[in-house]
Every structure is written in C-alpha cells, then in structure tokens.
Amino acid sequence: MNKLKIILLFTIGLLSCRNEIENIKLQFLTEEVPDNMPLEFKQGIIPQNKLIHKGIFSPDLKEYYYTISDKDFEQFEVYVIRKNDGNWSKPEKAFFNSEYNEHGMSFSPNGNTLYFSSTRPVDIDGVHLTWHIWKSEKINGEWNKPVFVDIPNLRNKLVSHPTITNSGTLYFHSSNLNYSEMDIYNSKQKDGKFKNAEKTSISTNSKTEKCTPYVSPKEDYLIFASIGNQLDLMISFNDGSGKWINTKRLNSKINNIGQGNPYVTPDNRFLFYTTGEHLKKNWRVNWINIESELKNN
Numbered sequence: 001m002n003k004l005k006i007i008l009l010f011t012i013g014l015l016s017c018r019n020e021i022e023n024i025k026l027q028f029l030t031e032e033v034p035d036n037m038p039l040e041f042k043q044g045i046i047p048q049n050k051l052i053h054k055g056i057f058s059p060d061l062k063e064y065y066y067t068i069s070d071k072d073f074e075q076f077e078v079y080v081i082r083k084n085d086g087n088w089s090k091p092e093k094a095f096f097n098s099e100y101n102e103h104g105m106s107f108s109p110n111g112n113t114l115y116f117s118s119t120r121p122v123d124i125d126g127v128h129l130t131w132h133i134w135k136s137e138k139i140n141g142e143w144n145k146p147v148f149v150d151i152p153n154l155r156n157k158l159v160s161h162p163t164i165t166n167s168g169t170l171y172f173h174s175s176n177l178n179y180s181e182m183d184i185y186n187s188k189q190k191d192g193k194f195k196n197a198e199k200t201s202i203s204t205n206s207k208t209e210k211c212t213p214y215v216s217p218k219e220d221y222l223i224f225a226s227i228g229n230q231l232d233l234m235i236s237f238n239d240g241s242g243k244w245i246n247t248k249r250l251n252s253k254i255n256n257i258g259q260g261n262p263y264v265t266p267d268n269r270f271l272f273y274t275t276g277e278h279l280k281k282n283w284r285v286n287w288i289n290i291e292s293e294l295k296n297n
Contacts, residue, residue, distance in 0.1 A: 027061055029088055034270070037253060038286035041272065042066075045081065045091055046284070053103060054212075054261035055272050055285040059111040061265070065094055067103045071281055076101040078116070095143050096136055103131075104161035104172075106263070109217040112138045115149070115170070117160040122148050124155070130177055131160040133170075151187050153196040161212045161261075165219045170194060173211040173224075182209040184224055202236050202244040210234075214262040221294060223250075223262040223271070230258035233273060235293060250293055254286075268294060 024033045032039055045066065046052045053067040053076070062083050069076045078094040096102060096116060104117035115135045122132060133149040151159060154174050162172040168189045174197065175182035185197040202210065202222070209227040216222075220238050225231040232255045236244035249255060254273070261274040271290035276283030 026086075029083060029086065034286075034288045036289060036292070038275075038288040041285045041287045042081075042088070043284060045079070051281055051283050052285055053274055053283070054105070054263070055274075056106060056263045057265065059107055059109060059266050064088070065105055066285065067105070069103075076103045078102045078105055096134070096146050101131075104212070104261075106161075106163045106214075108164050109166055109266075113164070114138075114143070115162040115164060116146075117162070118146070124148070124150070127155045128157075128177060130158045133159050133162045133172060135162075149194060151185075151194055151197050154185070163213055163215050165215055166217045167219060169215075169219065171200065171213045171215045171222070172197075173213060175209075182211050182227065184210045184213045184222075200244065201242065202247060204234070204236075204247050212260045212262065214264060216264065216268065217266075223264065225260040225262070230278070231260045233259045233262055250290075254288060254293075264290065 021033050025031065041055065047068065049071060050068045051071055053069060055064060055066040057064050063080055065078055065080045067076055067078050078097055079091040080094045081088045081091050096114065098118065098120055100118055100120040102116055102118050106115050107113070113135055115133060117131045118134050119129070119131055120134070121129060133151070134146040135149050136143045136146045157174045158177055158179065159172055159174045162170055164170050169186055171184060171186045173182055174185050184200040184202065186200050187194040187197040189195070210224050211227060213222060213224040222236045222244055224234055226234050233250045234247055235250055236247040239245045257275060257277050259273050259275045263272045264270065269289060269291055270287050272285055272287045274283055275286050
C-alpha cells in the first residue's frame with residue numbers, strides 16, 4: 001500500500017511538472033523552457049549586422065520589447081513583437097521610437113507607464129544633450145506622447161536605464177557625459193515629480209562602477225551589472241532601511257562572457273539578460289530560471 005501511494009504521488013508530481021512546463025511554453029510561445037541552464041530567446045528577431053541590447057515583456061506578457069543597434073553603436077531603436085493567435089507577430093518599431101536613440105525601457109508594475117532612455121532633445125536650459133529618461137502613460141488604452149522625466153540634480157549628467165517600483169521610486173544609472181563614474185541612483189516622487197537623486201547604497205567588496213539596474217517591484221532585490229574587465233551580473237538585497245546588502249555575483253552559468261541589461265518576469269521566476277563577447281559582438285538575450293538566486297543567503 002505504501003509503495004502504491006509513493007508511485008501515485010510521484011506520478012501526480014511528474015504530470016504536474018509537465019503541465020507547468022507546457023503552460024510556460026504557451027506563455028512565452030517557445031519550444032523550450034530553461035531550468036538552471038540559460039537558453040537563447042528569439043535569436044531570429046535580430047537583423048543581420050545588428051546587435052541586440054535588451055529584452056523585456058509587458059507585465060501581462062503579451063508584448064516583448066527589445067533594443068537593436070548597429071555595430072558602431074550610432075543608432076539605437078526599440079522594436080516590439082506581440083502575441084497574435086498563438087504566435088509572435090512580425091517585429092515593428094515601438095510607439096515611442098524616434099529619429100533619435102531609444103534604449104533602456106521598462107514598464108511600471110501595473111503596465112500603465114513605460115519609462116525609457118532617449119537622446120532626444122530637452123527644451124530646458126541646463127539639460128545637456130545626452131541620454132535622459134522619458135516616460136509615456138497609457139490612457140484609455142492608448143499611449144500618450146512621451147514626456148521628459150526631470151531629475152533636477154542630474155540635468156548635466158547622462159541618465160539611463162530606468163526601473164520603477166511599487167512605491168514609485170525610480171532607479172537608474174547615471175554618469176558623466178563621457179561615461180565615467182557610472183553608478184546606480186534612485187529618485188523618489190513628491191507631488192508627481194521626481195526629487196533630486198541619491199546614489200544607491202550597495203554593499204560590495206570592491207569599488208567597481210555599476211550600470212543597467214533592475215529592481216523588483218517590492219524593492220526586495222536589485223540586479224545590476226558591475227563594470228570590470230567584463231560586465232558581471234550581481235544581486236543585492238534590501239535590508240529594509242534603504243541599504244542594499246549581501247551582494248553576490250550570480251552563478252557562473254549566467255556570468256561567463258559579459259552580461260548586462262537584466263530583467264525579471266513578474267513571477268520572479270525567469271531572468272532575461274544580454275550576453276556576448278564585446279569584441280566579437282556576438283550578443284544575444286538569454287533567459288534562465290533564477291528562483292534559487294533570489295534567496296538571500
């Protein structure tokens with residue numbers, strides 16, 4: 001009797017696991033689902049002689065946005081594919097794409113605001129022509145015209161790769177105009193406007209520069225790229241007082257040849273990130289199950 005129970009429980013567990021994998025395949029319209037080994041996601045959407053830089057989903061997982069550039073990094077554009085009758089649609093330029101450069105996009109947790117980086121000009125004295133943050137809001141199902149997100153004390157800095165939390169705190173990286181002294185900052189909102197930014201306090205073993213942050217909506221973990229001989233993805237955990245501690249390097253299956261632009265699905269299950277050798281420029285977006293890495297240990 002005990003053997004029959006064990007066999008029955010094993011069979012139920014196996015069927016449940018298979019059903020879950022099939023559901024994930026339908027969710028992402030893919031033939032394979034990664035576990036603890038990364039898989040490449042949608043290689044076929046990268047045009048010839050172009051580079052992919054970042055990939056994110058809308059919170060409902062119905063749209064996938066990604067950044068493409070030429071190999072000289074002179075023109076950055078964002079494309080989108082959408083779920084359509086069980087298939088991904090053909091790529092088209094995102095609604096906020098312009099004649100300037102666009103990159104570093106992310107959605108608010110409710111999906112009604114999209115933040116992104118752009119080099120489009122800002123008609124405000126004291127704002128340098130470089131990367132800055134913009135946003136668009138969805139009203140009655142339609143995205144409105146993007147507006148500049150003013151971080152008052154960073155008007156003469158490069159500001160890019162925004163990610164926003166449930167509390168309305170905006171995280172991003174910022175540097176001098178020549179890309180030096182790059183670090184992660186955050187800005188809180190007051191009366192609908194963002195206040196002066198503060199450098200995010202992240203406990204690390206070295207004083208490396210940091211970029212391309214992703215912060216969970218609950219603000220309990222932060223994933224970012226540390227800048228050294230290559231980009232390595234790191235994770236840090238919120239101590240509850242605004243400091244980020246227990247910082248660690250993500251495992252070697254993720255960190256091997258240079259990584260950046262992290263994004264995590266709303267269920268905190270899958271990490272999407274860009275990886276590739278810088279000189280060879282053979283970049284791709286990988287995804288991997290990251291649940292074990294989210295344990296603060």
